[in-house]
Amino acid sequence: MSESGAPIPAEVTEAVRGVLEHAGITTDADLVARILTTGVGLGMDRTSRLDLKITSAALTEMRAAFRLFAPFEDVPKATIFGSARTRPDDELYLATMRVARALAERGWMVVTGAGPGIMQAAAEGAGVDHSIGVSIRLPFEDKPNALLARSANNVAMKYFFTRKLMLVKESTGFVCLPGGFGTLDEMFELLTLQQTGKAEPTPIVLLDEPGGTFWAGLRRFVDEQLVTSGVISPHDFDRVLITDSVEAAADELTGFWRNYDSLRWVGGRLVLRLRAEPTPEEVDSLNEQFGSLVREGRIEAGTALPQELADADRPDLPRLILTPDQFQVGSLHRLIRAINEFDSAPSTPGAVSS
Structure with a gap:
């Protein structure tokens, strides 16, 4: 039927x-x-x-x-959003090139909308071999930028909704540069997916030029209007890093995966897979900080659940298991950041899981 x-x-x-x-x-x-x-x-x-x-x-x-x-399933990827109108001599263009280059040097690939401006800057910074383009066919912008046009790592889309799906689905980190309606639409969709739990937690960086105030203005609007009026929760914007530092931006994306590996829902239980076994003291500390996120019981260290074993779903990794309040899934970012600060965590970020 x-x-x-x-x-x-x-x-x-x-x-x-x-x-x-x-x-x-x-x-x-x-x-x-x-x-x-x-x-x-x-x-x-x-x-x-x-x-x-x-x-x-x-x-x-x-x-x-x-x-x-x-072919790039096992390679960590970061999508970079920004204006197609940014010129090559703009500080934002140069910052985009630098952050894309920094990510490529750390083994990441960069995904863009394959257009001009910030999108071309990202492809130039990462290089053709570390870039993937998802272009859109528009009356005034119907071809990928010159760099990706010479590459096989490009696909053209007719519809924005399929393009946005691919720009978000494959990436485990996001960098947004100042832009217009399209950039803001992409950024707010990211935040919506994270806030509602429709997407797994990922790091989101709002990168500005040195001394820039574009994203600081958004921060004020969020605090003074959205939080004050009660339409979002006070911590909803905590998952975003606003910075004008390229190094801080790259560190935010790669550092998010320092100890945290992945998650899976098994019924009403949330399983967080880690790279290092947490100590009893670290588990107790999480319960002190985040006990309010738990609907029943407490956060416990554990091993792969039967459903995970049946699917061979990363069975060898240590785990934290909890039954969270479903209305607080947007706070998972804060829990993950605490996990990444464990003394038991690896000293350098690990590769993102597939």
């Missing part, structure tokens, strides 16, 4: 299985079958041609993007 609408006839479902067998698809065949039967369902629903074109183009674009990113 389709997710909604008329049921998919049994003979159609059987025919879809035959198509998959003929194509030799065995891995995740159930999910591929769902995609195909959903397409059939769209036809049965007499979906308009425009809506079918949107669906078809979105799937085609996502397939191309998934194929582009696949």
Whole structure:
């Protein structure tokens, strides 16, 4: 049966299985079958041609993007957002080049929207081999910047929503430079995903030129308007680092993964995987600082849960396990930062897990 609408006839479902067998698809065949039967369902629903074109183009674009990113699955990536109008002689352009270069030197790749301005600066700083571009086809900006145009590490999108998906999905750190509506839209979407728990915690840096006040103005607006009016919580903006230091920006992204590795929800329990075994004293300290985040019980050190073992999901890493208050998932950043300060943590940041 389709997710909604008329049921998919049994003979159609059987025919879809035959198509998959003929194509030799065995891995995740159930999910591929769902995609195909959903397409059939769209036809049965007499979906308009425009809506079918949107669906078809979105799937085609996502397939191309998934194929582009696949070879770099195990490489940590940072997406850099910023204005397409920033000129090469601007201090922001130079700062972007420096932070992209610093990340590339630490083994990271840089993901951008592949346009001019800040996007080109990031690609120049990281170099072609450490850059991935996800461009958008616009009437006035229909080609990737000159650097990425010569690279195979670029994919073009028709729709902003598929482009934004790929700019966010694959990265484990983000740097935002001052920009216009598009940049602010991207930044606020990042914050929304983090605040609501729809995305796993990642470091977000708002980088300005030396002495710049662009992001400081946003900070004042957040404190004086959003927090004061009660539409966000006082700690919602703590997950963001505002700085004009390239070194601090690079350290924030790589340092976030110093001890923290990844997380997984198992029922109502949250499992935080670490690089180093916490001491009993460190666990007690977390409970003193973050006990209010826990709905029941306390934060406990542990090992992989049965569901994780069944999936071979990083079973060898030490863990912290808690049952958090779901309404406070936005505070996970503060807990992770405390974990990264453990004396037992590695002295240098580790590679980001895949």
